[in-house]
Amino acid sequence: MLTDTKTLMDERAAWVKREAFLDRALYDREQERVFRRAWLFLGHESQLAQPRDFFTAYMGEEPVIVTRDGSGQIHAFLNTCRHRGMRVCRADKGNTAAFTCSYHAWTYDTTGALIGVPKHKEGYYGELNKEEWGLLLVAQVDSYKGLLFGTFDPSAPSLRAYLGDMAFYLDVILDRRAGGTELISGVHRWVMKANWKVAADNNSGDWYHVPYTHGSLARVSARRPLFQDLPNRMQVSPHPGHTLVVLLAETPEAAVRAVSPAVQEYYLHTLPETIQRLGPVRSRLSFVAGNVFPNFGWVPGSHSIRVYHPRGPECMEVWSYCFVDKDAPPEVKAAIRQDYVQRFGPSGMLEQDDGENWSQVSASSHSSLARTLEFNYQMGLGHEHSHADLPGEVGRATGELTHRSFYRRWAHEMAIEPAADGMHGDGGDA
């Protein structure tokens, strides 16, 4: 077990010790310092179309229920009965006026309030104060343009402040049409045997892996140009820990890079509205991939957003969703759904190979000697710059600026004091 966090990474995050992806005590500290304080993605408002709709989700390892109450307000609370801890809702989604625990039938309404206790008079002599025993509320729940987030920290800054300038880029997806976005019904859920950060650091903006990890698709499809190095494709960190890869095209038309002709045509057709809504810079942006700290990944080119839920030091559960413009015609939504499934989710021709790589990263790192090594994140170090049109720290797409932003933020949240040395770990002291 690692006891001295000073040797975990350097202050620029040019290297990070493999222990950060393996150690149980660090993992437990992450649960407390990262997942109990950050704003975490819960789902999309479109999953709660009707009053009393609900779905279940996770905030890190914490199971939560997200509801729309009878008056339309959205709530989130821990999915564990306050009496004896039973999971009060065991369905993934549905519509209900109340959640009744299957153990002793304590019953909670869609705001989380305890409204029913069997034998309240006979057993408790009327002395149980129901107001004190509602489901544990997620301290803050808020929406950003349809995306629902929650945090367990009552003193956390607002969601808008948390996103910072990342919102500038999220709008490229969320705000291109007046109707906003919605999710295709259904969630891809699967398990990878690797630490959640292995996926988050890749999703932060790892363009470097695309031509090789995903080289098979380039070989069998006509999509080879997608894999080229282009000078206007860049890594950006608009806010500490929030990152993306983006392509700034010459024209709005050139930024439209859909996979299927039907989707391409739809985006071109709706471009005047998008230009009007997003303005001259953002309508030229193609948002390739990115990550909202800590674990909310974006792959907008394939219409996927996903959460990498921690499940122990060497395991994660991926929840991947497919989003579409709400006002897109049904045949365009169907084409987007089909494109997504070809590339992402556990069967996706791109994502299959990520699963293999990430699992083996973990499997080949946890032995006694291998775990003392570090991962190298030095690509492009010192070559970060600013950009006249793009907020944030900017670098070449083929770089590791986004990874370093992620780990510096992680170290900050974890209260880890990094080593001053830049380019090398000191090896073998763990």
Place this chain on the structure above:
Amino acid sequence: MSHERFHAIEQFLYKEARLLDDRRFNDWLELLTDDISYTMPTRYNRLRAGPDEQWEVERELDELCYFEETKASLTQRVQRFFSGMAWAEEPPSRTRHLITNIEVLDGDSPEEAVVYSSFLTYRSRLEGQKGDEDSFVGRREDVLRRVNGEWKVAKRRIIIDAVVINAQNLSIFF
């Protein structure tokens, strides 16, 4: 339903399983009609009572599936395996498709049959330890069609029993 017809279809399913396990994927594609619909819906836990009572796999397929394939997309998936860069299957996994509970019903025409079967598909990958071993269980709802005297799969819905796929990927066929 004649015994001969049942036997021929049963043998067809076993042969198909053998081709997949032997990684003869191009030969396997030959067993699919050109208009095949090959899907695997996502599953979820639902309340038995309530407005959501229709069994989720009976719904129309406007939901996210794990597979939503045509002959062209299945062909591309197979071609990918032979690119030398399909890392999920490079080196290839070893699979065993166990097919059981076969039920053959009349189809829409004499040339078609509705066939239900259950599967337990085992995958051993690399050293076959520590997460390199997976089992997938479910049912297939097929429409088989006789084309030039040979049975082919014209439609397959794969009803996997897991809500959370307990594997790093679905890089094999069912």
